[in-house]
Amino acid sequence: MASPSGTPTKITQGSRTRGGIGESTLRPDGTLKVTGEFAYSSDMWHEDMLWGQILRSTVAHAEIASIDTSQALAMPGVYAVLTYDDLPTAVKNYGLEIQDTPVLAHGKVRHHGEPVAIVAADHPETARRAAAKIHVEYRELPVITDEASATAPDAILIHENRDDHHSRHVPHPNIVHRQPIVRGDVTAARERADVIVTGEYTFGMQDQAFLGPESGLAVPEEDGGVHLYIATQWLHSDLRQIAPVLGLPEDKVRMTLSGVGGAFGGREDLSMQIHACLLALRTGKPVKIVYNRFESFFGHVHRHPAKLYYEHGAARDGRLTHMKCRIVLDGGAYASASPAVVGNASSLSVGPYVVDDVDIEAVALYTNNPPCGAMRGFGAVQACFAYEAQMDKLAAKLGMDPVEFRRLNAMEQGTLLPTGQPVDSPAPVAELLRRVKAMPMPPERQWESSEGADLRELPGGLSNTTHGEGVVRGVGYAVGIKNVGFSEGFDDYSTAKVRLEVVAGEPVATVHTAMAEVGQGGVTVHAQIARTELGVTQVTIHPADTQVGSAGSTSASRQTYVTGGAVKNSCELVREKVLEIGRRKFGSYHPAWATAELLLEGGKVVTDGGEVLSDLADVLEGETVEVEAEWRHRPTEPFDLRTGQGNGHVQYSFAAHRAVVEVDTELGLVKVIELACAQDVGKALNPLSVLGQIQGGTTQGLGVAVMEEIVVDPKTAKVKNPSFTDYLIPTILDTPTIPVDVLELADDHAPYGLRGVGEAPTLSSTPAVLAAIRNATGLELNRTPVRPEHLTGTQLSEG
Template sequence: MLTHEDVPGAKTYGMKVADQPVLAIDRVRYEGEPVALIAADDPETARQAAKLIEVDYEVLEPVTDMGTALEPGTRPVHEGGNLVRHVKIRHGDMDRAREQAEVVVTGDYELGMQDQAFLGPESGLAIPADDGGVELYVASQWLHKDLEQLAPCLGLPPEKVRLTLAGVGGAFGGREDLSVHVHACMLALALGRPVKMVYNRYESFFGHVHRHPARMRFEHGATRDGRLVYVKARLLLDGGAYASTSPVVVANASYFAAGAYEVPHAEIDGIAVFTNNPPCGAMRGFGAVQSTYGCESNMDRLAAALGMDPLELRSRNAMTTGTVLPTGQAVDGPAPVRELLRSVGDAPLPAEAGDRADPRTLPGGTGNTTRPQDVRRGVGYAVGVEAIGYSGGVDDISTARVTLSEVAGEPQVAIHTAAAECGQGVTTVQAQIACTELGVSDVVVLPADTRIGDAGSASASRMTWMSSGAVQGACRRVAEEVLSRAAHETGRSATDLALRGGAVADRVTGERLVPLARLLRSAPVEHEYEYHHRPTEAIDPETGQGKAHIAFAFCVHRAVVDVDPELGLVRVVELAVAQDVGKAMNPTAVEGQIEGGSVQGLGLALMEEIQVDEQGKVRNPSFTDYLIPTIADVPPMPITMFEIPHPESPYGLNGVGEPPTLSSTPAILNALRDATGLDLPRAPVGPGDIALAFGAR
């Protein structure tokens, strides 16, 4: 058995702040916090041994309500108090804005705690190395950040801790933080034997961070003709027991609290707090999901107060290239918000359910509980905007090494990066780039590991952009050297040559001049390239002003729902999507990302929530009780991809993974409100929320 006393190095780790103990030292701050480690030759022996451990606890009153975490007299979860971060954004003149606003609406909104619900639970294999170090094969989103936290805890220099990406069964932010990493390595080093650690699904619910639950108040002021004058927002996020990425999640939520609109005046406060609830951190959308839900819900409230069509209100205020954000930064890339709104608005609506409707098409499905005449239909819209890549002054970097060699008489490209393939398709894109740049069809993408430079995290919809830039840069350096060799052999200028079909060819005529394999027999060609995007700035802590972002992505959803309000049953009939993807490097993969993000938003709208009771205990840590959408819940999803190349990215591509998650949830909620006339301020919305509110009204 190992406890905190056996941790060989630093006792704590963390993504942003090293505040999370490897093993609990003097207190347990949330249900599921690791206390001791047991290893055995088989899982059952380990389980039985764990039962023999006795822990003496002094039970304290937990802090579980984010709303009271900062009140005087509330017990501090950490010595420094319960405030993780307060982000303040002040833009324009709010006193003048209130004088100009002719219509003002205010709404309170709440979002529950969502789980990433990835397919494969946490796992790792740690193998002691002959040099006293350790090899770790692990599912991760960011190998180098794992290494940065792991090596100090093991008391080892970074070069003696080597990580290799194992199969990743989905991530969505839940694999950014450490899980089995330190524990598996500690056991392997203590025993001198390989150690495999695999969470079951119950353990997985406690073994990774979740999406922050949020309580939000939004106030929109506008002129009578529907021009936005100001937005005031207060966002409160529950960070749980440890910091994880809460400081940047609350910042991202605050950056985009005003939505994808021209807003001349804004006052935004984003607050993240510590509680004794499970730790919360990165999840697809990274804070912008919460603020988009509040903003887009209040935009429909404003449209109702103005007597204006919600789609028209959004189009009238849509941001464009040149729009100045509440942070003071002007949008200098494509911003086709009006075009995206027009696309979903002009799309034909699905047919209404008739009196003899197939029960499978009605709310309640084959349970046959809904009468067609009781069904009400609603249509809702929402717009999502978020930054692509790291923001706030963080240097974004990705490294790639490309080797072109002769293998069995044919040219072959090997690509080595630390880019985490989490199902988003970055491995395929890397191979596509090598084929395009070097004219070679045989491409091998080597396993991602820490033997190559940092690739950054598979997050912020940045991986394809950044990894593509690194691989493209390395390929072009390889091409330059190969063409230089060919120029020497053929007596031609390198500028007259090109790589095509496994050979060096005449750039104009395409005539094959020299087989690549022949040029590579003497020695392979290898180059490493480090790609950076342009610098960003940290926002001013008092005003929130600063050029914090590199690029932006936009997505619009139109949701059509059928509701039986008396029973509270809902069926999403259609979820139409329009998204600017820059350049679809792999159109099928892009569609999959848009569909996946939209379905996660549907889950957050209607069913997905980790239930935590007043004592901080998780009530539903299993897929029996934590509900996620199945294929039966997924509606037709017509997708329109706008390909407007971004001027600063490789090939003009843009990030696509997170934006669909932003707008799908509020679009569905706005459709439910349209169908029922209810406020429905909290998501997810269950049948009881609709039926009880409808009956009371």
């Protein structure tokens, strides 16, 4: 046994472990990604692998009269062609909550682009040509595209034999889920209102538009199982849905996370996972599937488009009296996350304001439009667009400053939500609004700088469509509230395995979780937590897979909170075991081993007074300490299906934006000059990553404000723009300056006091931009995205 190293000394602040929480440590994958060397799932390769291809429906709603695969099977190089009838088990559907999505279409197709058959061949072009030779005969059916057609007495049912737990409380089978929230007396409160404003708002269907299209590699294994390397947001949820369809126990479906090129909710649902596994098991060969961009638009869910109907009242002094709203979300052909989106939209529909009397209803529809589900800030994004427009209308009618009106009605810690749940952590809504308003304004008419004209600063940019004669500046504000973590009674937990050992004479920690790193920076934060709690410099992040317990989904701004909490918990248990070993080995050398509070810092064991007792490597000599532990946040409960009351959420995040825009009112061109943001993050574990999350979320909100929308033909329910040629996303030339003011007010219930960061800025950036455009033009503008014809009154022709 080695003895403690040297005579006990004092440890100074400068010798504490570096790279811990609160520091802007660099991402381990950052250099690889910016140089193009990072291996994404689409880069995977296996000797003797086949390529998979999916045949998708060309119509949105039709009976399948027949499928003829004979020509495809006869092609050289084709190893397998599978349809619904070839599926190996009685379980042929899957779904996040409601198992209503068929692996391959059976009987009929319900949306444009639904998978009908799959092919495996020895070359991707062969697979594509074979899929094109499959002949499907359709008998088209009328399409359901909106609430009127979905809920008509004679409406065709999207799912004829519904039998899920939501079907028992909805007024029509084509409604996925309905959540009312009633609190106080809206009728009486309406009588007290001095001003009342109403609005009808339309929110467009947004795509996640991630960099890397869906892809994965399925490898059959000798024990009859399969190993799937996949880009996803939740390994264990995928596993739960995949294994029953394959007829395999979960321990024979091994899953490893491959490089993920962005997600934003679009990878919560399955895409090609089951298809690749089916083909691999049928052929006995590895099968790789990579979507092209066209396929990707059909291969994942999108943000729910919505119709929102709002009424607000206020007294003469500016205090809100009541709110009444109805939110209709189009869930498309399959349920996906629609029930949770309804819960969020309804419970957060008031926004971050004090309103005692409310009458709220939110529903999600089944239609023949593309399936919709999770996307950054789901449910809360659509609601924020509407309630913030209402705040501006009320302020204008009362003759009040729109920021001061919001501050007057802002919630704070202790405020009751419409669900009756108190906000039990800091809610600095008024302060965020004050801060964002106080930020310096960008200079006027930047294109007229002394250095000469810069066309990039003009509406229209480098296309040079305006010279600035008719350009008007507008300023708008918005603030939003987003829940953090899973809600409504979901058992939201995560698991982390942490090992501490000596490697080459140095203590090294290994952190193993199933967390999907999709770009949010969890791999950086987990290492920072391990350094902080274990006092080591070297931390290895084990690849995420299903050989460790579930980490839940990388969504709902929950991973740093929940999986970070699990890593912290496991590290604390490891530390206690290490100190037990040290006391056993060296307790007789120094009384502080038994009497002092001991810490691990800088690779040493120290007392809380800073006295060094031993090198950590000496304590661990010949020992390896490993702990796998779970961590759960506080429990939540479902909302009452009649009143909507209940403690449904665990934490909230808040962000406020100020948008500065310049608009050519004659040509309908918009230039967003600046999108300033103030956000409370509780504790910035990695300030640089926090800044990136806020700026990224802000940019996605900008996209849906002025350019992003999946356009669906209302007569055929076909997608009209499934490409980045026609579906536009912000480029670097469209992205404005995004100054950020970060506030850190700790949530005592959360690890390190942190607060989920990534979604809140997506909420308020969209209505802030719309408010600024309204300010510049005087137009009402009640839909997203704003198009040139909305600003000029010129209706463009379709097609």
